[in-house]
Amino acid sequence: MTNHIVLLFFLMSLVLVSPSLVCDAAESDIETNKLYIVYMGSLPNEESYSPTSHHLSLLQQVIDDSDIENRLVRSYKRSFNGFAAILNNQQRENLANMTGVISVFPSSDYRLQTTRSWDFLGLPKSIKRGQTVESDLVIGVIDSGIWPESESFNDQGLGPIPKKWRGVCLGGGNFSCNNKIIGARFYDVRELSARDSAGHGTHTSSIAGGREVKGVSFFGLAEGTARGAVPSSRIAVYKVCILGGICSGDLILAAFDDAIADGVDVITVSLGVPYAAEFFNDPVAIGAFHAMEKGILTLQAAGNFGPEPSSVISVAPWLFSVAATTIDRKFITKLILGNGKTLIGKSINTIPSNGTKFPIAVRNALKCPNGGNASPEKCDCFDENMVKGKLVLCGSPMGELFSPANGTIGSIVNVSHSIFDISVISDKPSINLEQNDFVQVQSYTNSTKYPTAEISKSKIFHDNNAPIVDMQSSRGPNPRILEILKPDISAPGLDILAAYSPIAPIDDVDKRKTKYTILSGTSMACPYVAGVVAYVKSFHKDWSPAAIKSAIMTTAKPVKGSYDDLAGEFAYGSGNINPQQALHPGLVYDITKQDYVQMLCNYGYDANKIKQISGENLSCHEASRRALVKDINYPAMVIPVEPYHKSFHAKIHRTVTNVGFPNSTYKAILINHNLKIKITVKPKLLSFTSLNEKQSFIVTIVGGEKLNQTVFSSSLVWSDGTHNVKSFIIVQILSL
Ligand SMILES: *[C@@H]1O[C@H](CO)[C@@H](O)[C@H](O)[C@H]1NC(C)=O
Ligand SMILES: *[C@@H]1O[C@H](CO)[C@@H](O)[C@H](O)[C@H]1NC(C)=O
Ligand SMILES: *[C@@H]1O[C@H](CO)[C@@H](O)[C@H](O)[C@H]1NC(C)=O
Ligand SMILES: *[C@@H]1O[C@H](CO)[C@@H](O)[C@H](O)[C@H]1NC(C)=O
Ligand SMILES: *[C@@H]1O[C@H](CO)[C@@H](O)[C@H](O)[C@H]1NC(C)=O
Ligand SMILES: *[C@@H]1O[C@H](CO)[C@@H](O)[C@H](O)[C@H]1NC(C)=O
Ligand SMILES: *[C@@H]1O[C@H](CO)[C@@H](O)[C@H](O)[C@H]1NC(C)=O
Ligand SMILES: *[C@@H]1O[C@H](CO)[C@@H](O)[C@H](O)[C@H]1NC(C)=O
Ligand SMILES: *[C@@H]1O[C@H](CO)[C@@H](O)[C@H](O)[C@H]1NC(C)=O
Numbered sequence: 001m002t003n004h005i006v007l008l009f010f011l012m013s014l015v016l017v018s019p020s021l022v023c024d025a026a027e028s029d030i031e032t033n034k035l036y037i038v039y040m041g042s043l044p045n046e047e048s049y050s051p052t053s054h055h056l057s058l059l060q061q062v063i064d065d066s067d068i069e070n071r072l073v074r075s076y077k078r079s080f081n082g083f084a085a086i087l088n089n090q091q092r093e094n095l096a097n098m099t100g101v102i103s104v105f106p107s108s109d110y111r112l113q114t115t116r117s118w119d120f121l122g123l124p125k126s127i128k129r130g131q132t133v134e135s136d137l138v139i140g141v142i143d144s145g146i147w148p149e150s151e152s153f154n155d156q157g158l159g160p161i162p163k164k165w166r167g168v169c170l171g172g173g174n175f176s177c178n179n180k181i182i183g184a185r186f187y188d189v190r191e192l193s194a195r196d197s198a199g200h201g202t203h204t205s206s207i208a209g210g211r212e213v214k215g216v217s218f219f220g221l222a223e224g225t226a227r228g229a230v231p232s233s234r235i236a237v238y239k240v241c242i243l244g245g246i247c248s249g250d251l252i253l254a255a256f257d258d259a260i261a262d263g264v265d266v267i268t269v270s271l272g273v274p275y276a277a278e279f280f281n282d283p284v285a286i287g288a289f290h291a292m293e294k295g296i297l298t299l300q301a302a303g304n305f306g307p308e309p310s311s312v313i314s315v316a317p318w319l320f321s322v323a324a325t326t327i328d329r330k331f332i333t334k335l336i337l338g339n340g341k342t343l344i345g346k347s348i349n350t351i352p353s354n355g356t357k358f359p360i361a362v363r364n365a366l367k368c369p370n371g372g373n374a375s376p377e378k379c380d381c382f383d384e385n386m387v388k389g390k391l392v393l394c395g396s397p398m399g400e401l402f403s404p405a406n407g408t409i410g411s412i413v414n415v416s417h418s419i420f421d422i423s424v425i426s427d428k429p430s431i432n433l434e435q436n437d438f439v440q441v442q443s444y445t446n447s448t449k450y451p452t453a454e455i456s457k458s459k460i461f462h463d464n465n466a467p468i469v470d471m472q473s474s475r476g477p478n479p480r481i482l483e484i485l486k487p488d489i490s491a492p493g494l495d496i497l498a499a500y501s502p503i504a505p506i507d508d509v510d511k512r513k514t515k516y517t518i519l520s521g522t523s524m525a526c527p528y529v530a531g532v533v534a535y536v537k538s539f540h541k542d543w544s545p546a547a548i549k550s551a552i553m554t555t556a557k558p559v560k561g562s563y564d565d566l567a568g569e570f571a572y573g574s575g576n577i578n579p580q581q582a583l584h585p586g587l588v589y590d591i592t593k594q595d596y597v598q599m600l601c602n603y604g605y606d607a608n609k610i611k612q613i614s615g616e617n618l619s620c621h622e623a624s625r626r627a628l629v630k631d632i633n634y635p636a637m638v639i640p641v642e643p644y645h646k647s648f649h650a651k652i653h654r655t656v657t658n659v660g661f662p663n664s665t666y667k668a669i670l671i672n673h674n675l676k677i678k679i680t681v682k683p684k685l686l687s688f689t690s691l692n693e694k695q696s697f698i699v700t701i702v703g704g705e706k707l708n709q710t711v712f713s714s715s716l717v718w719s720d721g722t723h724n725v726k727s728f729i730i731v732q733i734l735s736l
Helices: 002-017 018-025 053-060 088-094 199-208 250-262 281-294 437-447 522-539 545-554 593-603 607-614
Strands: 035-037 072-076 084-088 101-108 109-112 139-144 183-186 213-218 221-226 236-237 246-249 266-269 295-299 320-323 329-338 342-345 358-361 390-398 410-415 430-433 451-453 457-463 490-493 497-500 516-519 635-642 648-658 664-672 678-683 685-688 692-704 710-719 724-733
Touching: 002 692, 018 295, 035 088, 053 072, 053 084, 053 088, 072 250, 084 088, 084 250, 084 497, 088 101, 109 250, 139 183, 139 199, 139 250, 139 342, 139 522, 183 250, 199 236, 199 497, 199 522, 213 497, 213 516, 221 329, 221 497, 221 516, 236 250, 246 250, 246 692, 250 266, 250 607, 266 281, 266 522, 281 295, 281 545, 295 522, 295 545, 320 522, 320 545, 329 430, 342 430, 342 437, 390 437, 410 437, 410 451, 430 437, 457 678, 490 522, 522 545, 545 724, 593 607, 635 648, 664 678, 678 710, 685 692, 692 724
Parallel strands: 139 236, 139 266, 183 236, 266 295, 295 320, 320 490, 358 390, 390 410, 410 430, 635 724
Antiparallel strands: 035 084, 035 101, 072 084, 109 246, 213 221, 329 342, 329 451, 329 457, 358 451, 497 516, 648 692, 664 685, 664 710, 678 692, 710 724
């Protein structure tokens, strides 16, 4: 284990000391100008400090031309310090070495984390709500904007804007706010309005805080009531993404700068890059750190890069990172072949069948218009004359969107197991089949000269297997700090019906317009949890972001698994959110800003830079430097172990705060399925006599034998008979 930490430390130091190493490979041309973010930590306290003139003077020292002002793209100056500027490689390197600069990194393009009901979660309509308090909660949504006229954002019955609100309505164009959408800002000058042209931001906003709207459906499918997690909360919109789903990193940081200063209560970000960036090279982690200082918890989608291990893109311990699970409502579609055989597949097909069977165009009827060969597995290159009036039989191995254009009637698509979960929406009858069923269609088409088939309108099916983790939801272990469990939590993210922008097409292929649509991905799961955070906060105004996160994690419900069962907690985190239980966790694992700072020290950050990030005289405690990253008071424990064939011994320190009954005694219950690993907890009983009292304990984990699997999962439950405070203990055997 020691070796492992050294290795992490080493990689870290390289990144910190010489940021140029990160991108050298890509940048041979020294004169290439690029947009960089220069992060400078907290704003100094001095009243006379002027961020913009400081930023200009730093630039002056590295740029020798006169148009410095044009190189400074924007200054961050409301909630933290830094700026975005156009620099070449040499200037970037010089800046990175200057006093006051913490990191300089390219402004990457973030992407929306969507792939293509609350009753299920235990937050029914009749639930107890802190109405008055709840309606003073503001959910900050950093996304593609919002469609303000959507019925989901009507403000009927909502009181005036909360007094604490310091934000503005600068939606641009004809955008107007109301008592539901109380703040709006846009950042990308290519679309001069906070109005949503992509649809994604409208969808995520309505999942978190949409009003109750009856009789909503998707072209007659999935009819019901649309309702966000906290229908009486307020929404503040920060539009950073434009049509096409591109969201520039420097704009995301600008949105955090404003949202924190505006006074939101929770921030939700369903965006990501396809890798886990180093904390202070990541606009979301930087923004969330400063949000945390102000008592604001930030939610981020875990990413849709699963099922590969370590594909989680949201890794900082102060972020709440959300995986996506299925819900019990599933769409199924029937394929009826000419020989009467019926196969069940997936799609969201809104077109009713009238019983007519259409001819099937088989693979060998497909050829590229330019004479080349169509790739055997893919739905491409259709010869119009051969597919007109027919159902096309083809494959979509990577889930490429396929347009049954050129006069086709529809499509029967062979998809890989990993993308079968995703319901593809199409404006022509279409069905996705798994390989076994697809082969049956092929053997039928081989057996007859004129194969025909009919695709039915999709139906809703109650899925008893839910919730399971979506195949594409990003997996842990945490690629940056193994000791921090990621993702943290899971929530419904598949086939979610919510509000949409009526000017956005359903997707690249289906150009229909709709006010409500079905989307999937960790993008959808993230605002669900943001809503639950707001819900918990409405009852517990004084809880820190870490306390709220702990309450939600330790009360989570089990997830039935995932397609790759071995991933376990690394797929679903602590489990599926359980909003009502999260109000009464009994005990919480709290984490202060000083704790995060100490963790960064232990992780290897330069002490001077840490001081600057925290903006306080918080120094690294040399004395407790032995206290390793694993000792941060996280509500889950992950112990990385070297794969040597010898014993290991780990001690983990934790402290819980009583938020249950003043007088209570909690007993440690260990749920350990692994006889090869011995876990003990000291003390076994924790007695409290008042609220907010803290008690510490030590978990000792000993393994004495050769271990032949990679992950050992156990859990510790503190129980007082009423509350069961559950934390996973995961021993992760490192691979060489
Ligand atoms: C930046 O500082 C590092 C070490 O602190 C040094 O190796 C490097 O040469 C410096 N780069 C520039 C451009 O000054
Ligand atoms: C506002 O402008 C958008 C786009 O320009 C348009 O689609 C919409 O109908 C307008 N809304 C109102 C309420 O005028
Ligand atoms: C069913 O629909 C097809 C195409 O839309 C049409 O050609 C056919 O006549 C219809 N059949 C019946 C029985 O209505
Ligand atoms: C449709 O036909 C046109 C012209 O033949 C061709 O260029 C195009 O690639 C075809 N589209 C598909 C999806 O095959
Ligand atoms: C169906 O798709 C899978 C996954 O892409 C592929 O491995 C398989 O060969 C395909 N089967 C047929 C019959 O095309
Ligand atoms: C159908 O026929 C094609 C072409 O002859 C052949 O490659 C394929 O294996 C056959 N599939 C089945 C399921 O019979
Ligand atoms: C910061 O803390 C150090 C030791 O912890 C102390 O020596 C120093 O005076 C403090 N500085 C300020 C500005 O408070
Ligand atoms: C807790 O227990 C102590 C001693 O057993 C008792 O004096 C006190 O009144 C109790 N407090 C509450 C809130 O029940
Ligand atoms: C590990 O070894 C035990 C016996 O010592 C065996 O029962 C178990 O199946 C093995 N697990 C794996 C993953 O090989």
